[in-house]
Amino acid sequence: MATIEFRDVEKRFGAFQAVKPMNLTIQDGEFVVLLGPSGCGKTTTLRMISGLESVSTGTILLDGRDVTWAHPSARDIAFVFQFFALYPHMTVRENIAFPLQAQGESKELIQQRVGEVSRLLQIEPLLGIRPGSLSGGDRQRVALARALVRRPAAFLMDEPLGALDAEFRAVMRAEIKQLHLDQHATTVYVTHDQIEAMAMGDRIVVMSNSEIQQVGTPAEVYYNPSNLFVARFIGSPGMNLLKGQYADGVVNLPGGGQYRVPAEWEGAVRQALGGSGEVVMGFRPEAARLSADGSIGAELYADELHGAYTMLYLSLDGQPEGVYVRTDRKVKYPIGTPIRFDLDPAMVRFFRTDTEKAIQREVVTA
Amino acid sequence: MSNVALQNVTKRFKHVVAMRDVSFDIKDGEFFVLLGPTGAGKTTTLRVIAGLEQQDEGSVIFDGEAVDALSPADRDVAFVFQQYSLYPNMSVYDNLAFPLRSPMRQLPEPEIKRRIEDAAEKLRISHLLTRKTARLSGGEMQRVSIGRAIVREPRIFLMDEPLSNLDAKLRESLRVELEHLQRTQGSTTLFVTHDQIEALTLADRIAVMREGRVVQIGTPEDIYDRPATLFVAQLVGTPHINLLNAMHENGTLQVANADLHLPAPTTGETVPDKLVLGIRPEDVHPDPEGAFAGQLALLEPLGSETILHIKIGGPTLLSVVPGLLSARVGDTVRFNVAPESLHYFTREGRRISAVTEVAVPVQ
Numbered sequence: 261m262a263t264i265e266f267r268d269v270e271k272r273f274g275a276f277q278a279v280k281p282m283n284l285t286i287q288d289g290e291f292v293v294l295l296g297p298s299g300c301g302k303t304t305t306l307r308m309i310s311g312l313e314s315v316s317t318g319t320i321l322l323d324g325r326d327v328t329w330a331h332p333s334a335r336d337i338a339f340v341f342q343f344f345a346l347y348p349h350m351t352v353r354e355n356i357a358f359p360l361q362a363q364g365e366s367k368e369l370i371q372q373r374v375g376e377v378s379r380l381l382q383i384e385p386l387l388g389i390r391p392g393s394l395s396g397g398d399r400q401r402v403a404l405a406r407a408l409v410r411r412p413a414a415f416l417m418d419e420p421l422g423a424l425d426a427e428f429r430a431v432m433r434a435e436i437k438q439l440h441l442d443q444h445a446t447t448v449y450v451t452h453d454q455i456e457a458m459a460m461g462d463r464i465v466v467m468s469n470s471e472i473q474q475v476g477t478p479a480e481v482y483y484n485p486s487n488l489f490v491a492r493f494i495g496s497p498g499m500n501l502l503k504g505q506y507a508d509g510v511v512n513l514p515g516g517g518q519y520r521v522p523a524e525w526e527g528a529v530r531q532a533l534g535g536s537g538e539v540v541m542g543f544r545p546e547a548a549r550l551s552a553d554g555s556i557g558a559e560l561y562a563d564e565l566h567g568a569y570t571m572l573y574l575s576l577d578g579q580p581e582g583v584y585v586r587t588d589r590k591v592k593y594p595i596g597t598p599i600r601f602d603l604d605p606a607m608v609r610f611f612r613t614d615t616e617k618a619i620q621r622e623v624v625t626a
Numbered sequence: 627m628s629n630v631a632l633q634n635v636t637k638r639f640k641h642v643v644a645m646r647d648v649s650f651d652i653k654d655g656e657f658f659v660l661l662g663p664t665g666a667g668k669t670t671t672l673r674v675i676a677g678l679e680q681q682d683e684g685s686v687i688f689d690g691e692a693v694d695a696l697s698p699a700d701r702d703v704a705f706v707f708q709q710y711s712l713y714p715n716m717s718v719y720d721n722l723a724f725p726l727r728s729p730m731r732q733l734p735e736p737e738i739k740r741r742i743e744d745a746a747e748k749l750r751i752s753h754l755l756t757r758k759t760a761r762l763s764g765g766e767m768q769r770v771s772i773g774r775a776i777v778r779e780p781r782i783f784l785m786d787e788p789l790s791n792l793d794a795k796l797r798e799s800l801r802v803e804l805e806h807l808q809r810t811q812g813s814t815t816l817f818v819t820h821d822q823i824e825a826l827t828l829a830d831r832i833a834v835m836r837e838g839r840v841v842q843i844g845t846p847e848d849i850y851d852r853p854a855t856l857f858v859a860q861l862v863g864t865p866h867i868n869l870l871n872a873m874h875e876n877g878t879l880q881v882a883n884a885d886l887h888l889p890a891p892t893t894g895e896t897v898p899d900k901l902v903l904g905i906r907p908e909d910v911h912p913d914p915e916g917a918f919a920g921q922l923a924l925l926e927p928l929g930s931e932t933i934l935h936i937k938i939g940g941p942t943l944l945s946v947v948p949g950l951l952s953a954r955v956g957d958t959v960r961f962n963v964a965p966e967s968l969h970y971f972t973r974e975g976r977r978i979s980a981v982t983e984v985a986v987p988v989q
Contacts, residue, residue, distance in 0.1 A: 427866070430864070430865060430866070433926075434924055434926070434935060437924055437926070438923065438924055441924070441955055455928055458926075458927055458928050458929055459926035459927070459928060459933070460926075478927045478929070478950075479927065479950050482927075482929040482950075492795075494929065495929050495930065496794065496798070497795075497798050498795065544929070544930065545930065546930050546948060546949065561802065561806050562802045562803075562805040562806040562809065563805075564801070564802070564805065564826075564827035564828075565826050565827060565846050565847070565850075566823065566826060566827065567826055567850050567862060567863045567864070567906075567908075568863075568906065568907075568908040568946070571827075573802045573806075582802075586930065595806065595809040595810055596810075
């Protein structure tokens with residue numbers, strides 16, 4: 261078990277800053293997801309923890325021990341890659357046993373450990389066969405077993421489900437999480453898939469442009485994104501964003517609509533904007549409620565049945581992008597129908613247009 | 627735009643039968659989706675309609691007339707491919723004009739201009755017409771390639787996974803554009819995809835294909851609410867439908883390895899002793915007063931909804947609830963299942979229709 265700590269860790273490739281100075285502490289037993297689009301620095305960050313990539317400046321601590329310059333093999337960390345590299349000429353049993361044999365462990369211990377992990381991952385029936393004939397999901401289970409069998413202090417996983425089809429991904433996602441709940445090994449997991457990050461992470465580190473945008477629980481990054489990037493990136497679809505002019509407690513929308521800022525936000529918004537000015541309102545698709553006398557007017561542009569619910573896409577005058585509204589499947593209107601809606605005041609957020617950062621308010625606790 | 631039909635089409639390749647006795651009828655102005663996994667025969671079907679493949683048996687009918695003898699060019703169909711093949715050094719305008727200026731058509735320039743401006747407005751690319759396509763974003767390129775199909779004013783649009791190479795956010799926004807275009811323009815379209823969300827959101831009707839056969843044809847609601855087979859039931863819906871083996875005894879179903887008793891189907895046919903019960907995750911309702919209980923094995927908070935994995939003895943049931951939920955792994959979860967939301971299948975995978983389904987005609 262291990263804590264992992266980054267102190268001002270930076271990575272440069274020549275003039276390119278792949279990871280800007282970063283501070284982050286991953287607690288013992290925590291499942292932390294590094295999430296971001298390709299090129300954001302998440303894989304480089306992971307590789308620095310493993311020692312596969314050197315650090316340009318700063319310090320990495322493993323359980324308080326400075327491992328910045330320690331050899332990868334001296335870090336007691338197991339790496340699970342997207343492409344499961346199994347030895348084709350060995351049986352599943354031999355593949356799983358390999359790391360222990362390399363460490364010179366006794367036959368009895370190897371047999372016991374291989375037995376344990378294969379029971380855990382339910383791959384006992386596969387032990388005698390070669391990986392060539394296994395399905396993608398089973399191969400990934402064997403690769404996981406091989407990582408687990410060493411009982412490392414921490415797991416690093418780099419898009420381990422990226423190569424699987426959507427159906428298997430959902431199954432394996434739950435299995436890996438389940439495994440973590442059983443074992444509680446510190447895990448750092450890299451993905452570009454926000455659904456995976458939300459489903460699996462105790463905490464999510466959202467990265468973009470070589471730096472951390474936000475660190476928080478799934479609920480925090482979903483409901484309280486720190487800036488417009490996180491608001492758009494988390495959620496499928498992302499947060500709805502409407503641009504308007506704030507003055508005297510009201511956001512005036514370009515099409516003539518007016519939204520009264522909830523009382524608990526008014527002070528913070530006024531202060532952030534220095535009295536009045538341009539502001540972005542954000543809300544999730546499920547925060548909107550259709551109502552004939554709703555304060556915001558729009559027009560139906562498209563509607564999408566998602567099985568259990570329907571997602572409406574509404575266009576608004578003067579807004580470059582429309583908004584998604586999640587509704588009951590029974591809601592059906594012709595395209596072009598004028599639609600009015602209101603927002604759940606507890607789910608409205610505000611962003612500055614200059615810095616793109618969320619406007620924060622003091623939370624009064626009773 | 628046209629009505630397009632396939633009648634008993636079979637297509638064999640050297641080692642596989644790609645299409646087995648495929649029949650369907652795409653109505654004028656309909657957005658018709660072929661949905662199925664890789665190798666189901668979707669793309670072959672599309673190519674047979676286009677005339678790029680010749681079927682071994684059966685007939686392709688456009689507006690009541692067989693087109694089997696017509697070359698691809700004479701069938702007047704427009705393809706939108708997965709890979710957009712635009713000329714990088716030409717402007718968007720010239721790319722759109724290209725098919726209209728071809729020796730086969732040679733439309734007068736004012737007519738070309740009218741069609742391009744019309745299509746550009748629909749696709750909201752009017753501001754890009756003078757730009758070189760090499761300098762467009764992925765989404766813009768995809769719109770231009772759809773535009774190049776639109777300007778031809780073909781009898782049918784054929785789209786082969788046009789969205790699958792795009793990232794998730796772009797796919798969402800183009801899906802909305804396609805849907806809007808379809809609802810407002812009503813062009814006859816055959817759209818091939820393996821993505822069930824695309825099929826449910828875009829289609830007027832869906833034909834589910836598997837191993838060269840059409841398994842079910844219906845509206846998205848038909849496919850989702852009344853899947854004809856276990857295969858279809860598993861193909862649509864995220865998360866997946868729960869499938870449980872059950873024994874039928876005296877009007878109740880006993881789920882194997884679990885303390886779960888549910889009503890047997892009210893149906894005109896004989897209910898077999900062993901069957902498979904299907905429950906959509908949104909039909910498993912957590913409720914402190916619920917009739918059933920299980921143990922929370924896993925919680926997946928996705929933001930707009932939360933997936934609960936509820937262990938009920940041997941099997942695990944997935945439940946999906948709106949919003950975030952505060953519960954701890956290991957907690958006892960009580961839940962209800964509405965009897966009218968159950969799906970019943972034979973062990974062979976065929977739907978056992980409830981009496982009420984027959985009584986209420988499909989809309």
